[in-house]
Amino acid sequence: MIPEIGHFALILALCVAVVQGSLPIYGAAVGSSTLMSVAKPAARGQFLLVLLAFCCLGYAFAAKDFSVLYVAATSNSQLPLHYRIAAIWGAHEGSLLLWVFILSIWMVAVSFFSTHLPEAMRARILGVMGLVSVGFLLFMLTVSNPFERLIPAAFDGRDLNPLLQDPGMVIHPPMLYMGYVGFSVAFSFAIAALLGGTLDAAWARWSRPWTTVAWCFLTVGVAMGSGWAYYELGWGGWWFWDPVENASFMPWLAGTALIHSLAVTDKRGGFKAWSVLLAILAFSLSLLGTFLVRSGVLTSVHAFATDPKRGLFILVFLAVVIGGSLVLYAWRAPRVGLGGGFSIISREGMLLANNVLLVAALGSVLLGTLYPLFLDALDLGKISVGPPYFDTVFVPLMTPAIFLMGIGPLAQWKKTSLPELATRLRWAFAVSIVTALALPFTLGHWTPLVSLGLLLAIWIVTTAAVDLRERLAHADGSSLLGRLAAMPRSYWGMVLAHCGVALFIVGVTMVKGFEVEQDLRMNVGQTATIGGYTFQFDGTQQYKGPNYIAARGTFRVSQDGRDVTVMYPEKRRYTVQNQTMTEAAISPGFARDLYVSLGEPLDDGAWSVRLYHKPFVDWIWGGCLIMALGGILAVSDRRYRLAWRRKEADVPAATQMARQTVS
Amino acid sequence: MKPRHKRFILIGLGLIALAVASMLVLNAFQSNLVFFFTPTQVANAEVPKGRGFRIGGMVENGSLTREGDGLTVHFVVTDLAKRVPVTFKGILPDLFKEGKGVVAQGQLGADGTFLASEVLAKHDENYMPPEAADALAKAKTAGAQSSSTLVVNPR
Numbered sequence: 001m002i003p004e005i006g007h008f009a010l011i012l013a014l015c016v017a018v019v020q021g022s023l024p025i026y027g028a029a030v031g032s033s034t035l036m037s038v039a040k041p042a043a044r045g046q047f048l049l050v051l052l053a054f055c056c057l058g059y060a061f062a063a064k065d066f067s068v069l070y071v072a073a074t075s076n077s078q079l080p081l082h083y084r085i086a087a088i089w090g091a092h093e094g095s096l097l098l099w100v101f102i103l104s105i106w107m108v109a110v111s112f113f114s115t116h117l118p119e120a121m122r123a124r125i126l127g128v129m130g131l132v133s134v135g136f137l138l139f140m141l142t143v144s145n146p147f148e149r150l151i152p153a154a155f156d157g158r159d160l161n162p163l164l165q166d167p168g169m170v171i172h173p174p175m176l177y178m179g180y181v182g183f184s185v186a187f188s189f190a191i192a193a194l195l196g197g198t199l200d201a202a203w204a205r206w207s208r209p210w211t212t213v214a215w216c217f218l219t220v221g222v223a224m225g226s227g228w229a230y231y232e233l234g235w236g237g238w239w240f241w242d243p244v245e246n247a248s249f250m251p252w253l254a255g256t257a258l259i260h261s262l263a264v265t266d267k268r269g270g271f272k273a274w275s276v277l278l279a280i281l282a283f284s285l286s287l288l289g290t291f292l293v294r295s296g297v298l299t300s301v302h303a304f305a306t307d308p309k310r311g312l313f314i315l316v317f318l319a320v321v322i323g324g325s326l327v328l329y330a331w332r333a334p335r336v337g338l339g340g341g342f343s344i345i346s347r348e349g350m351l352l353a354n355n356v357l358l359v360a361a362l363g364s365v366l367l368g369t370l371y372p373l374f375l376d377a378l379d380l381g382k383i384s385v386g387p388p389y390f391d392t393v394f395v396p397l398m399t400p401a402i403f404l405m406g407i408g409p410l411a412q413w414k415k416t417s418l419p420e421l422a423t424r425l426r427w428a429f430a431v432s433i434v435t436a437l438a439l440p441f442t443l444g445h446w447t448p449l450v451s452l453g454l455l456l457a458i459w460i461v462t463t464a465a466v467d468l469r470e471r472l473a474h475a476d477g478s479s480l481l482g483r484l485a486a487m488p489r490s491y492w493g494m495v496l497a498h499c500g501v502a503l504f505i506v507g508v509t510m511v512k513g514f515e516v517e518q519d520l521r522m523n524v525g526q527t528a529t530i531g532g533y534t535f536q537f538d539g540t541q542q543y544k545g546p547n548y549i550a551a552r553g554t555f556r557v558s559q560d561g562r563d564v565t566v567m568y569p570e571k572r573r574y575t576v577q578n579q580t581m582t583e584a585a586i587s588p589g590f591a592r593d594l595y596v597s598l599g600e601p602l603d604d605g606a607w608s609v610r611l612y613h614k615p616f617v618d619w620i621w622g623g624c625l626i627m628a629l630g631g632i633l634a635v636s637d638r639r640y641r642l643a644w645r646r647k648e649a650d651v652p653a654a655t656q657m658a659r660q661t662v663s
Numbered sequence: 664m665k666p667r668h669k670r671f672i673l674i675g676l677g678l679i680a681l682a683v684a685s686m687l688v689l690n691a692f693q694s695n696l697v698f699f700f701t702p703t704q705v706a707n708a709e710v711p712k713g714r715g716f717r718i719g720g721m722v723e724n725g726s727l728t729r730e731g732d733g734l735t736v737h738f739v740v741t742d743l744a745k746r747v748p749v750t751f752k753g754i755l756p757d758l759f760k761e762g763k764g765v766v767a768q769g770q771l772g773a774d775g776t777f778l779a780s781e782v783l784a785k786h787d788e789n790y791m792p793p794e795a796a797d798a799l800a801k802a803k804t805a806g807a808q809s810s811s812t813l814v815v816n817p818r
Contacts, residue, residue, distance in 0.1 A: 234757070344673055356680065364688045371692075382699035384717065389695035393688050519753050521733030580757045599754035602733045610754050 003068050006056025007147040013049035013100075014137040016042050020130030024123035025195070036123035043111045043126050046133065047104040054101045057088055057146055067153030070094060070146045076159035076576050078547035086170040087160045089177075092294045093146035098173065099290060100136045102181045103129065110185060110210075117206060124192035125185070132184055135317050143310045159547065159576035168228035176221030176248055180286035182214020183255060187283035190276040191325060194332040199272050204265035207279070209635045211262060215255045216631035222248045223624035234582030234597040236517065236612045238620055241390040243298045246369040247289035250362055254282035257358040259631075260351050268413055270348055273333045274355070280329060284322045285362075291318070297373065343415040350408040357401040364393045395449075402456045402505070405498060406463030410470070424470070428462035443514065453509025460502040464495050493634025497627045504623030510616035519599070523606040531613025533594060534558050539605050540571075540598070548572040550583075553607065555596050557587065564594075571598045593617045697768060706745040710771055718747060718777060719766040727761055740765060740777070751779040 020042035027035025057070075061084045066072040074090040075083075089098040107129050114122045140146065163169075189207040193199040225248060230238040239245060258278040264271040291314045292298055342348040368385040376382055410424060436455035440446040471491075477483040516530045522537040529535070538554040550572040557564045567585035574581060584597035592615045599608030699717045700710050710716055718740055726739035735752045738761075749767055759765060759782060769779035 235754075344669070344676075356677070360681075360684045360688075364692075367688065367692065384697045384699065385692065386695045386697050389691050392691040392695070396687060397684065519734055582757050597754075599733075602729070606733065608733045608754050 002056050002059050002063075003065065003147040003149065006053040006060075007145065009049045009053040009056065010097075010137060010141060010147075013046050013053065013104075014134065014141060016046045016049060017130045017133040017137055020046060021127055021134050022130075023127075024130075025127035028120040028123045028127070028196070031120075033119065036119050039123045039126035039130075040111045042130065043104070043107040046130070047108045050097075050101050050104040053147075054088070054097060057094065057097060058085055060147075061085060061087055064157075065153075066155070066157050067150055068146075069148045069150040072150050072154040072157045074157070074160050076157040076547065078576065079157075079160055079165070080546050082170065083160055083165050086164070089173045090160050090164055093140070093144045093148075095173065095177075095290070095294045096136060096140050096144060097146050099177055099181060100133060100140070102174070102177045103133055103136070103184060106181055106185055107133070110188075120196060121192055121206075124195050125188040128188035128191045129184060132188075132321070135321065139313055139317065143313055156576075159574065162548070162572070162574040162577065162579050162581045163232060165574075166228065166232050168224055168232065172221060172224040172228055175217055175224055177290075179214050179216075179218025179221050179255075180248075180251060180290060182210065182217055183251060183279070183283045183286050185210040185214065186258065186279040187325070190279035191328065193336065194276060194325075194328050197332060197335050199276065199336040201266055201269050204262050204275065205640070208259070208262050208266055209640045211255065211259055211279075212631045212635050215252075215259055216628040216635075218248070218252050218255060219624050219628040219631070222252055223621045223628075226624075227621050230617075231584055231586055234584045235610065236515075236584070236595050236597075236614065238511070238617065241368070241385075241387040243369050243373075244293050246365050247292040250365055250369070251282050251285040251289055253358050253362040253365070254278060254285050257355045257362075258282050260358075261355055264348055264351050268342070268348060270342060271352070271355075272336050273329075276333065276336065277329060278355075278359075280322075280325045284318075284325075287318060287321060292369075342413070345411075345418050346415050347408055347411040347413050350404045350411055354401050354404055354408065357397055357404075361394060361397045361401075364397070365390065368393075395452075399452065399456065402460065402501070405501070406459045409467050409494065409498075410463065425463060425466060428459065428466050431462050432458040440513070445513075447513060450509055450513035453505055453513070457502040457505040457509070460498050460505075464498060468495065488637055488639070490634045490637035490639065493630045493632070493637070495630070496633055497630025500623045500626030500628075500630055502623070503619045503626060507616050507619030507621075507623055511614055511620070514615045515617075516613040518611045520609060520611070521602060521606055522609045523604065526606075528609075528611060530611050531592070531615075532559055533564065533613060535567075535596065535611055537607070537609065540601075540607065545572065547576065548574045548581075551598070551601065553585075553596075553598050553609075555585070557594060567594065567596050569596045569598045571601075588618055590618070591616060699766075702740055702742045702745040702747045705747050705771065705777070713770075715768060715770050715780070717766055717768045717783075718749075719764065720747075722759070722761050722763060722765050724762045740767065747777050748775070749777045749779050751782055753782075755782055 020039060023035045024039035024042075027033070027038070057068075059065075060068045060071050061075055062081065064071070064075070064077050064084075066077075070091070070093050071087075074094070075087045079087070088094045107126060110122075110125060110129070114125070117125075186207050189203065189210070193203050222245075225245065226238050229240065229245075230236065258275065258281075261271045261275045261278050265275045295310065295314055297311070368389055372383050372385060406428070407421060407425065411421060432455050435458050436451045439454055440450045443450075471487065472480070472483050475483040475486050477486050518528065518530050520528060522528060524537060524539040527534050527536045534557065536556040536558070538556060540551040540553045543550055543552055550570045552568050552570045555567040555569070557567060565587045567587055569585035570583035572581045572583055573579070582597050582599075584595055586596075587594040592613060595610075595612035595614060597610045599610060601607055697715060697717055698711070699719060702718060702720050704710060705718060720740045720742040723739040723741045723746065726737075728737045729735070730737075734754070735750065736755065737748065737750050739746050739748050741747070749769075750772075751767065751769075766783045767777065767779040768781040768783065769777055772778045
């Protein structure tokens, strides 16, 4: 009964979504206030209906209702409750429900925080989001219904994939989807602007906080996925350039370009058409990412052949969304205009270069991800694109982008003088070069890539320091603290996010340059030393978990005769799917991680063992979190809060106020 | 400088940057493509010499042996028509099992043994090396995959 209620709620939600996607947009076109006012209650009603459906599916999982096909396929009576709940988004159908649920959350958020928007604008935004929702609800109801019954009911479920039975996997998909779907708001803003034909600085100021919040979620989501791969897969890598990862990374690149482009649109009225295009791109890639990962096409393109309706729907939906918005763009963008002119050497110029580089990087990832799929789909042979491709492409593309990241904030809008910039930055440059060249020697060994990485990281930090000093010198206020506090939060947000990038680069560089890895056979009582740490293997013990049995190894770690820690890596066998899982033991630290994972049991209680010493690896995710924090800080800037309060956009005043603020 | 000249310079710079970037990308792309071959193709000597490639198929039942160091393993990859012996030094992924699909990357040695530098497992919850899928599909028809709890395959 409960699943049928969920199913019915989805059907009702579809009806509401159709209304929400048609009447308000039509109303905005003909200027009917009555029709436009439908948008808000429709969005909220749809939220309640999808929430109901979501709860119904959650209940089916909690109550172990194995007469629901999806529940039987992704959970098991032995599975602990929290993983049964997380199993809602453990596979295709439930992920789509989560997607729609999050979309409805964003819609409700827009309906509450859009009182300052002109009514037509709000109606169009909610209308476009309603249309997106129609697509997803139709997809679920026609070809991937999570409430489909299984008659007769299964005796027990097939269990959630053991890889996903992990706290990281419980929160990673919702975070990622908050980011993916968050871009639908930026997308809807863009489409609404194209429909309305008005695109000004106020438009950019409205869409900026939404875009930044979505970007923050996406940043955390991608970082969590990477962290999960690091500790759950048991072989110590944090990024594999796997299509699944690329699918989440591409919208991130587009989103990063978008928040920088929106800054120009907001402050200078420039890059208008470009911002709109990026908003379309970011959302299109989010859609592509959702489907790439969840449709099974990556596992095998021929997965489509087993369920052609599903594949066809996805292709048609992508074509309608991407093609439709691009056609609209081509038709209306000339009306939007390009915005003011600027010199090549100016902050706009540098942000443009940053955008071009990010989009080029995006293009290269897209090529490497989709090309093998195309070849396979056309039966032209099977190939794969190795991680070295992405590494070789990324370093040269990102190096100039990060170099510009240091200069950009110091450059003036419109036109800046290159010699003057060079003078202001000469110390930052000298300090970066000297440190980057000298530091690797003190750390042990010098390679060009380590130096380059450190150079970029130090460059970001030193240029930020120079910038801050200059701003403080020009700021009003007597005490240093007062002047620091007078800096707008959006500025601090930018500085913080950029420093997050620096931390990230330090992490990547140090891990790539200095990590030590050893695979070896260890007998009971045997020791091995890597990176100055001595690992003693004390054998393994059997124990029984809720839905698995495990061998747990004991490793005593010491450094210079002092005990550091004891580590317990596990090898688990999940009984339902008879799948073996490595649970690595990690001893995290500020400057290093120790990482032990069990390979296979050998004779006499010996095991093959993998030992890692990974310097600064946690800085990779720490850097990402700080980037996201920077984004949150920027969003909390008072100029946006002022914008919330202002009923009508007062562009000249706002521009004047914004003159001193950055990014 | 007239605005027109400025625009030309801007466009010129853009084109040069684009050309350099595409060259870089395509060059890297070309040299990092890894081709896939089946054991039959390996047996027919259709594989490139001196360049790495991937092979895929099933790990033959009972073919896995381990050397005394506990790390070097030997197994046979088969597409049920031809067999290729593989040597790998390192820890095998969790999803590696006899009778299951596998993909290995490496080079063909002089004696016809495939020297794998990597045995692949991807972190997709429906893991099935796509390249090995064909071989596995055949295997499935030969011996039905059975599990008491396996009710339906939703995919």
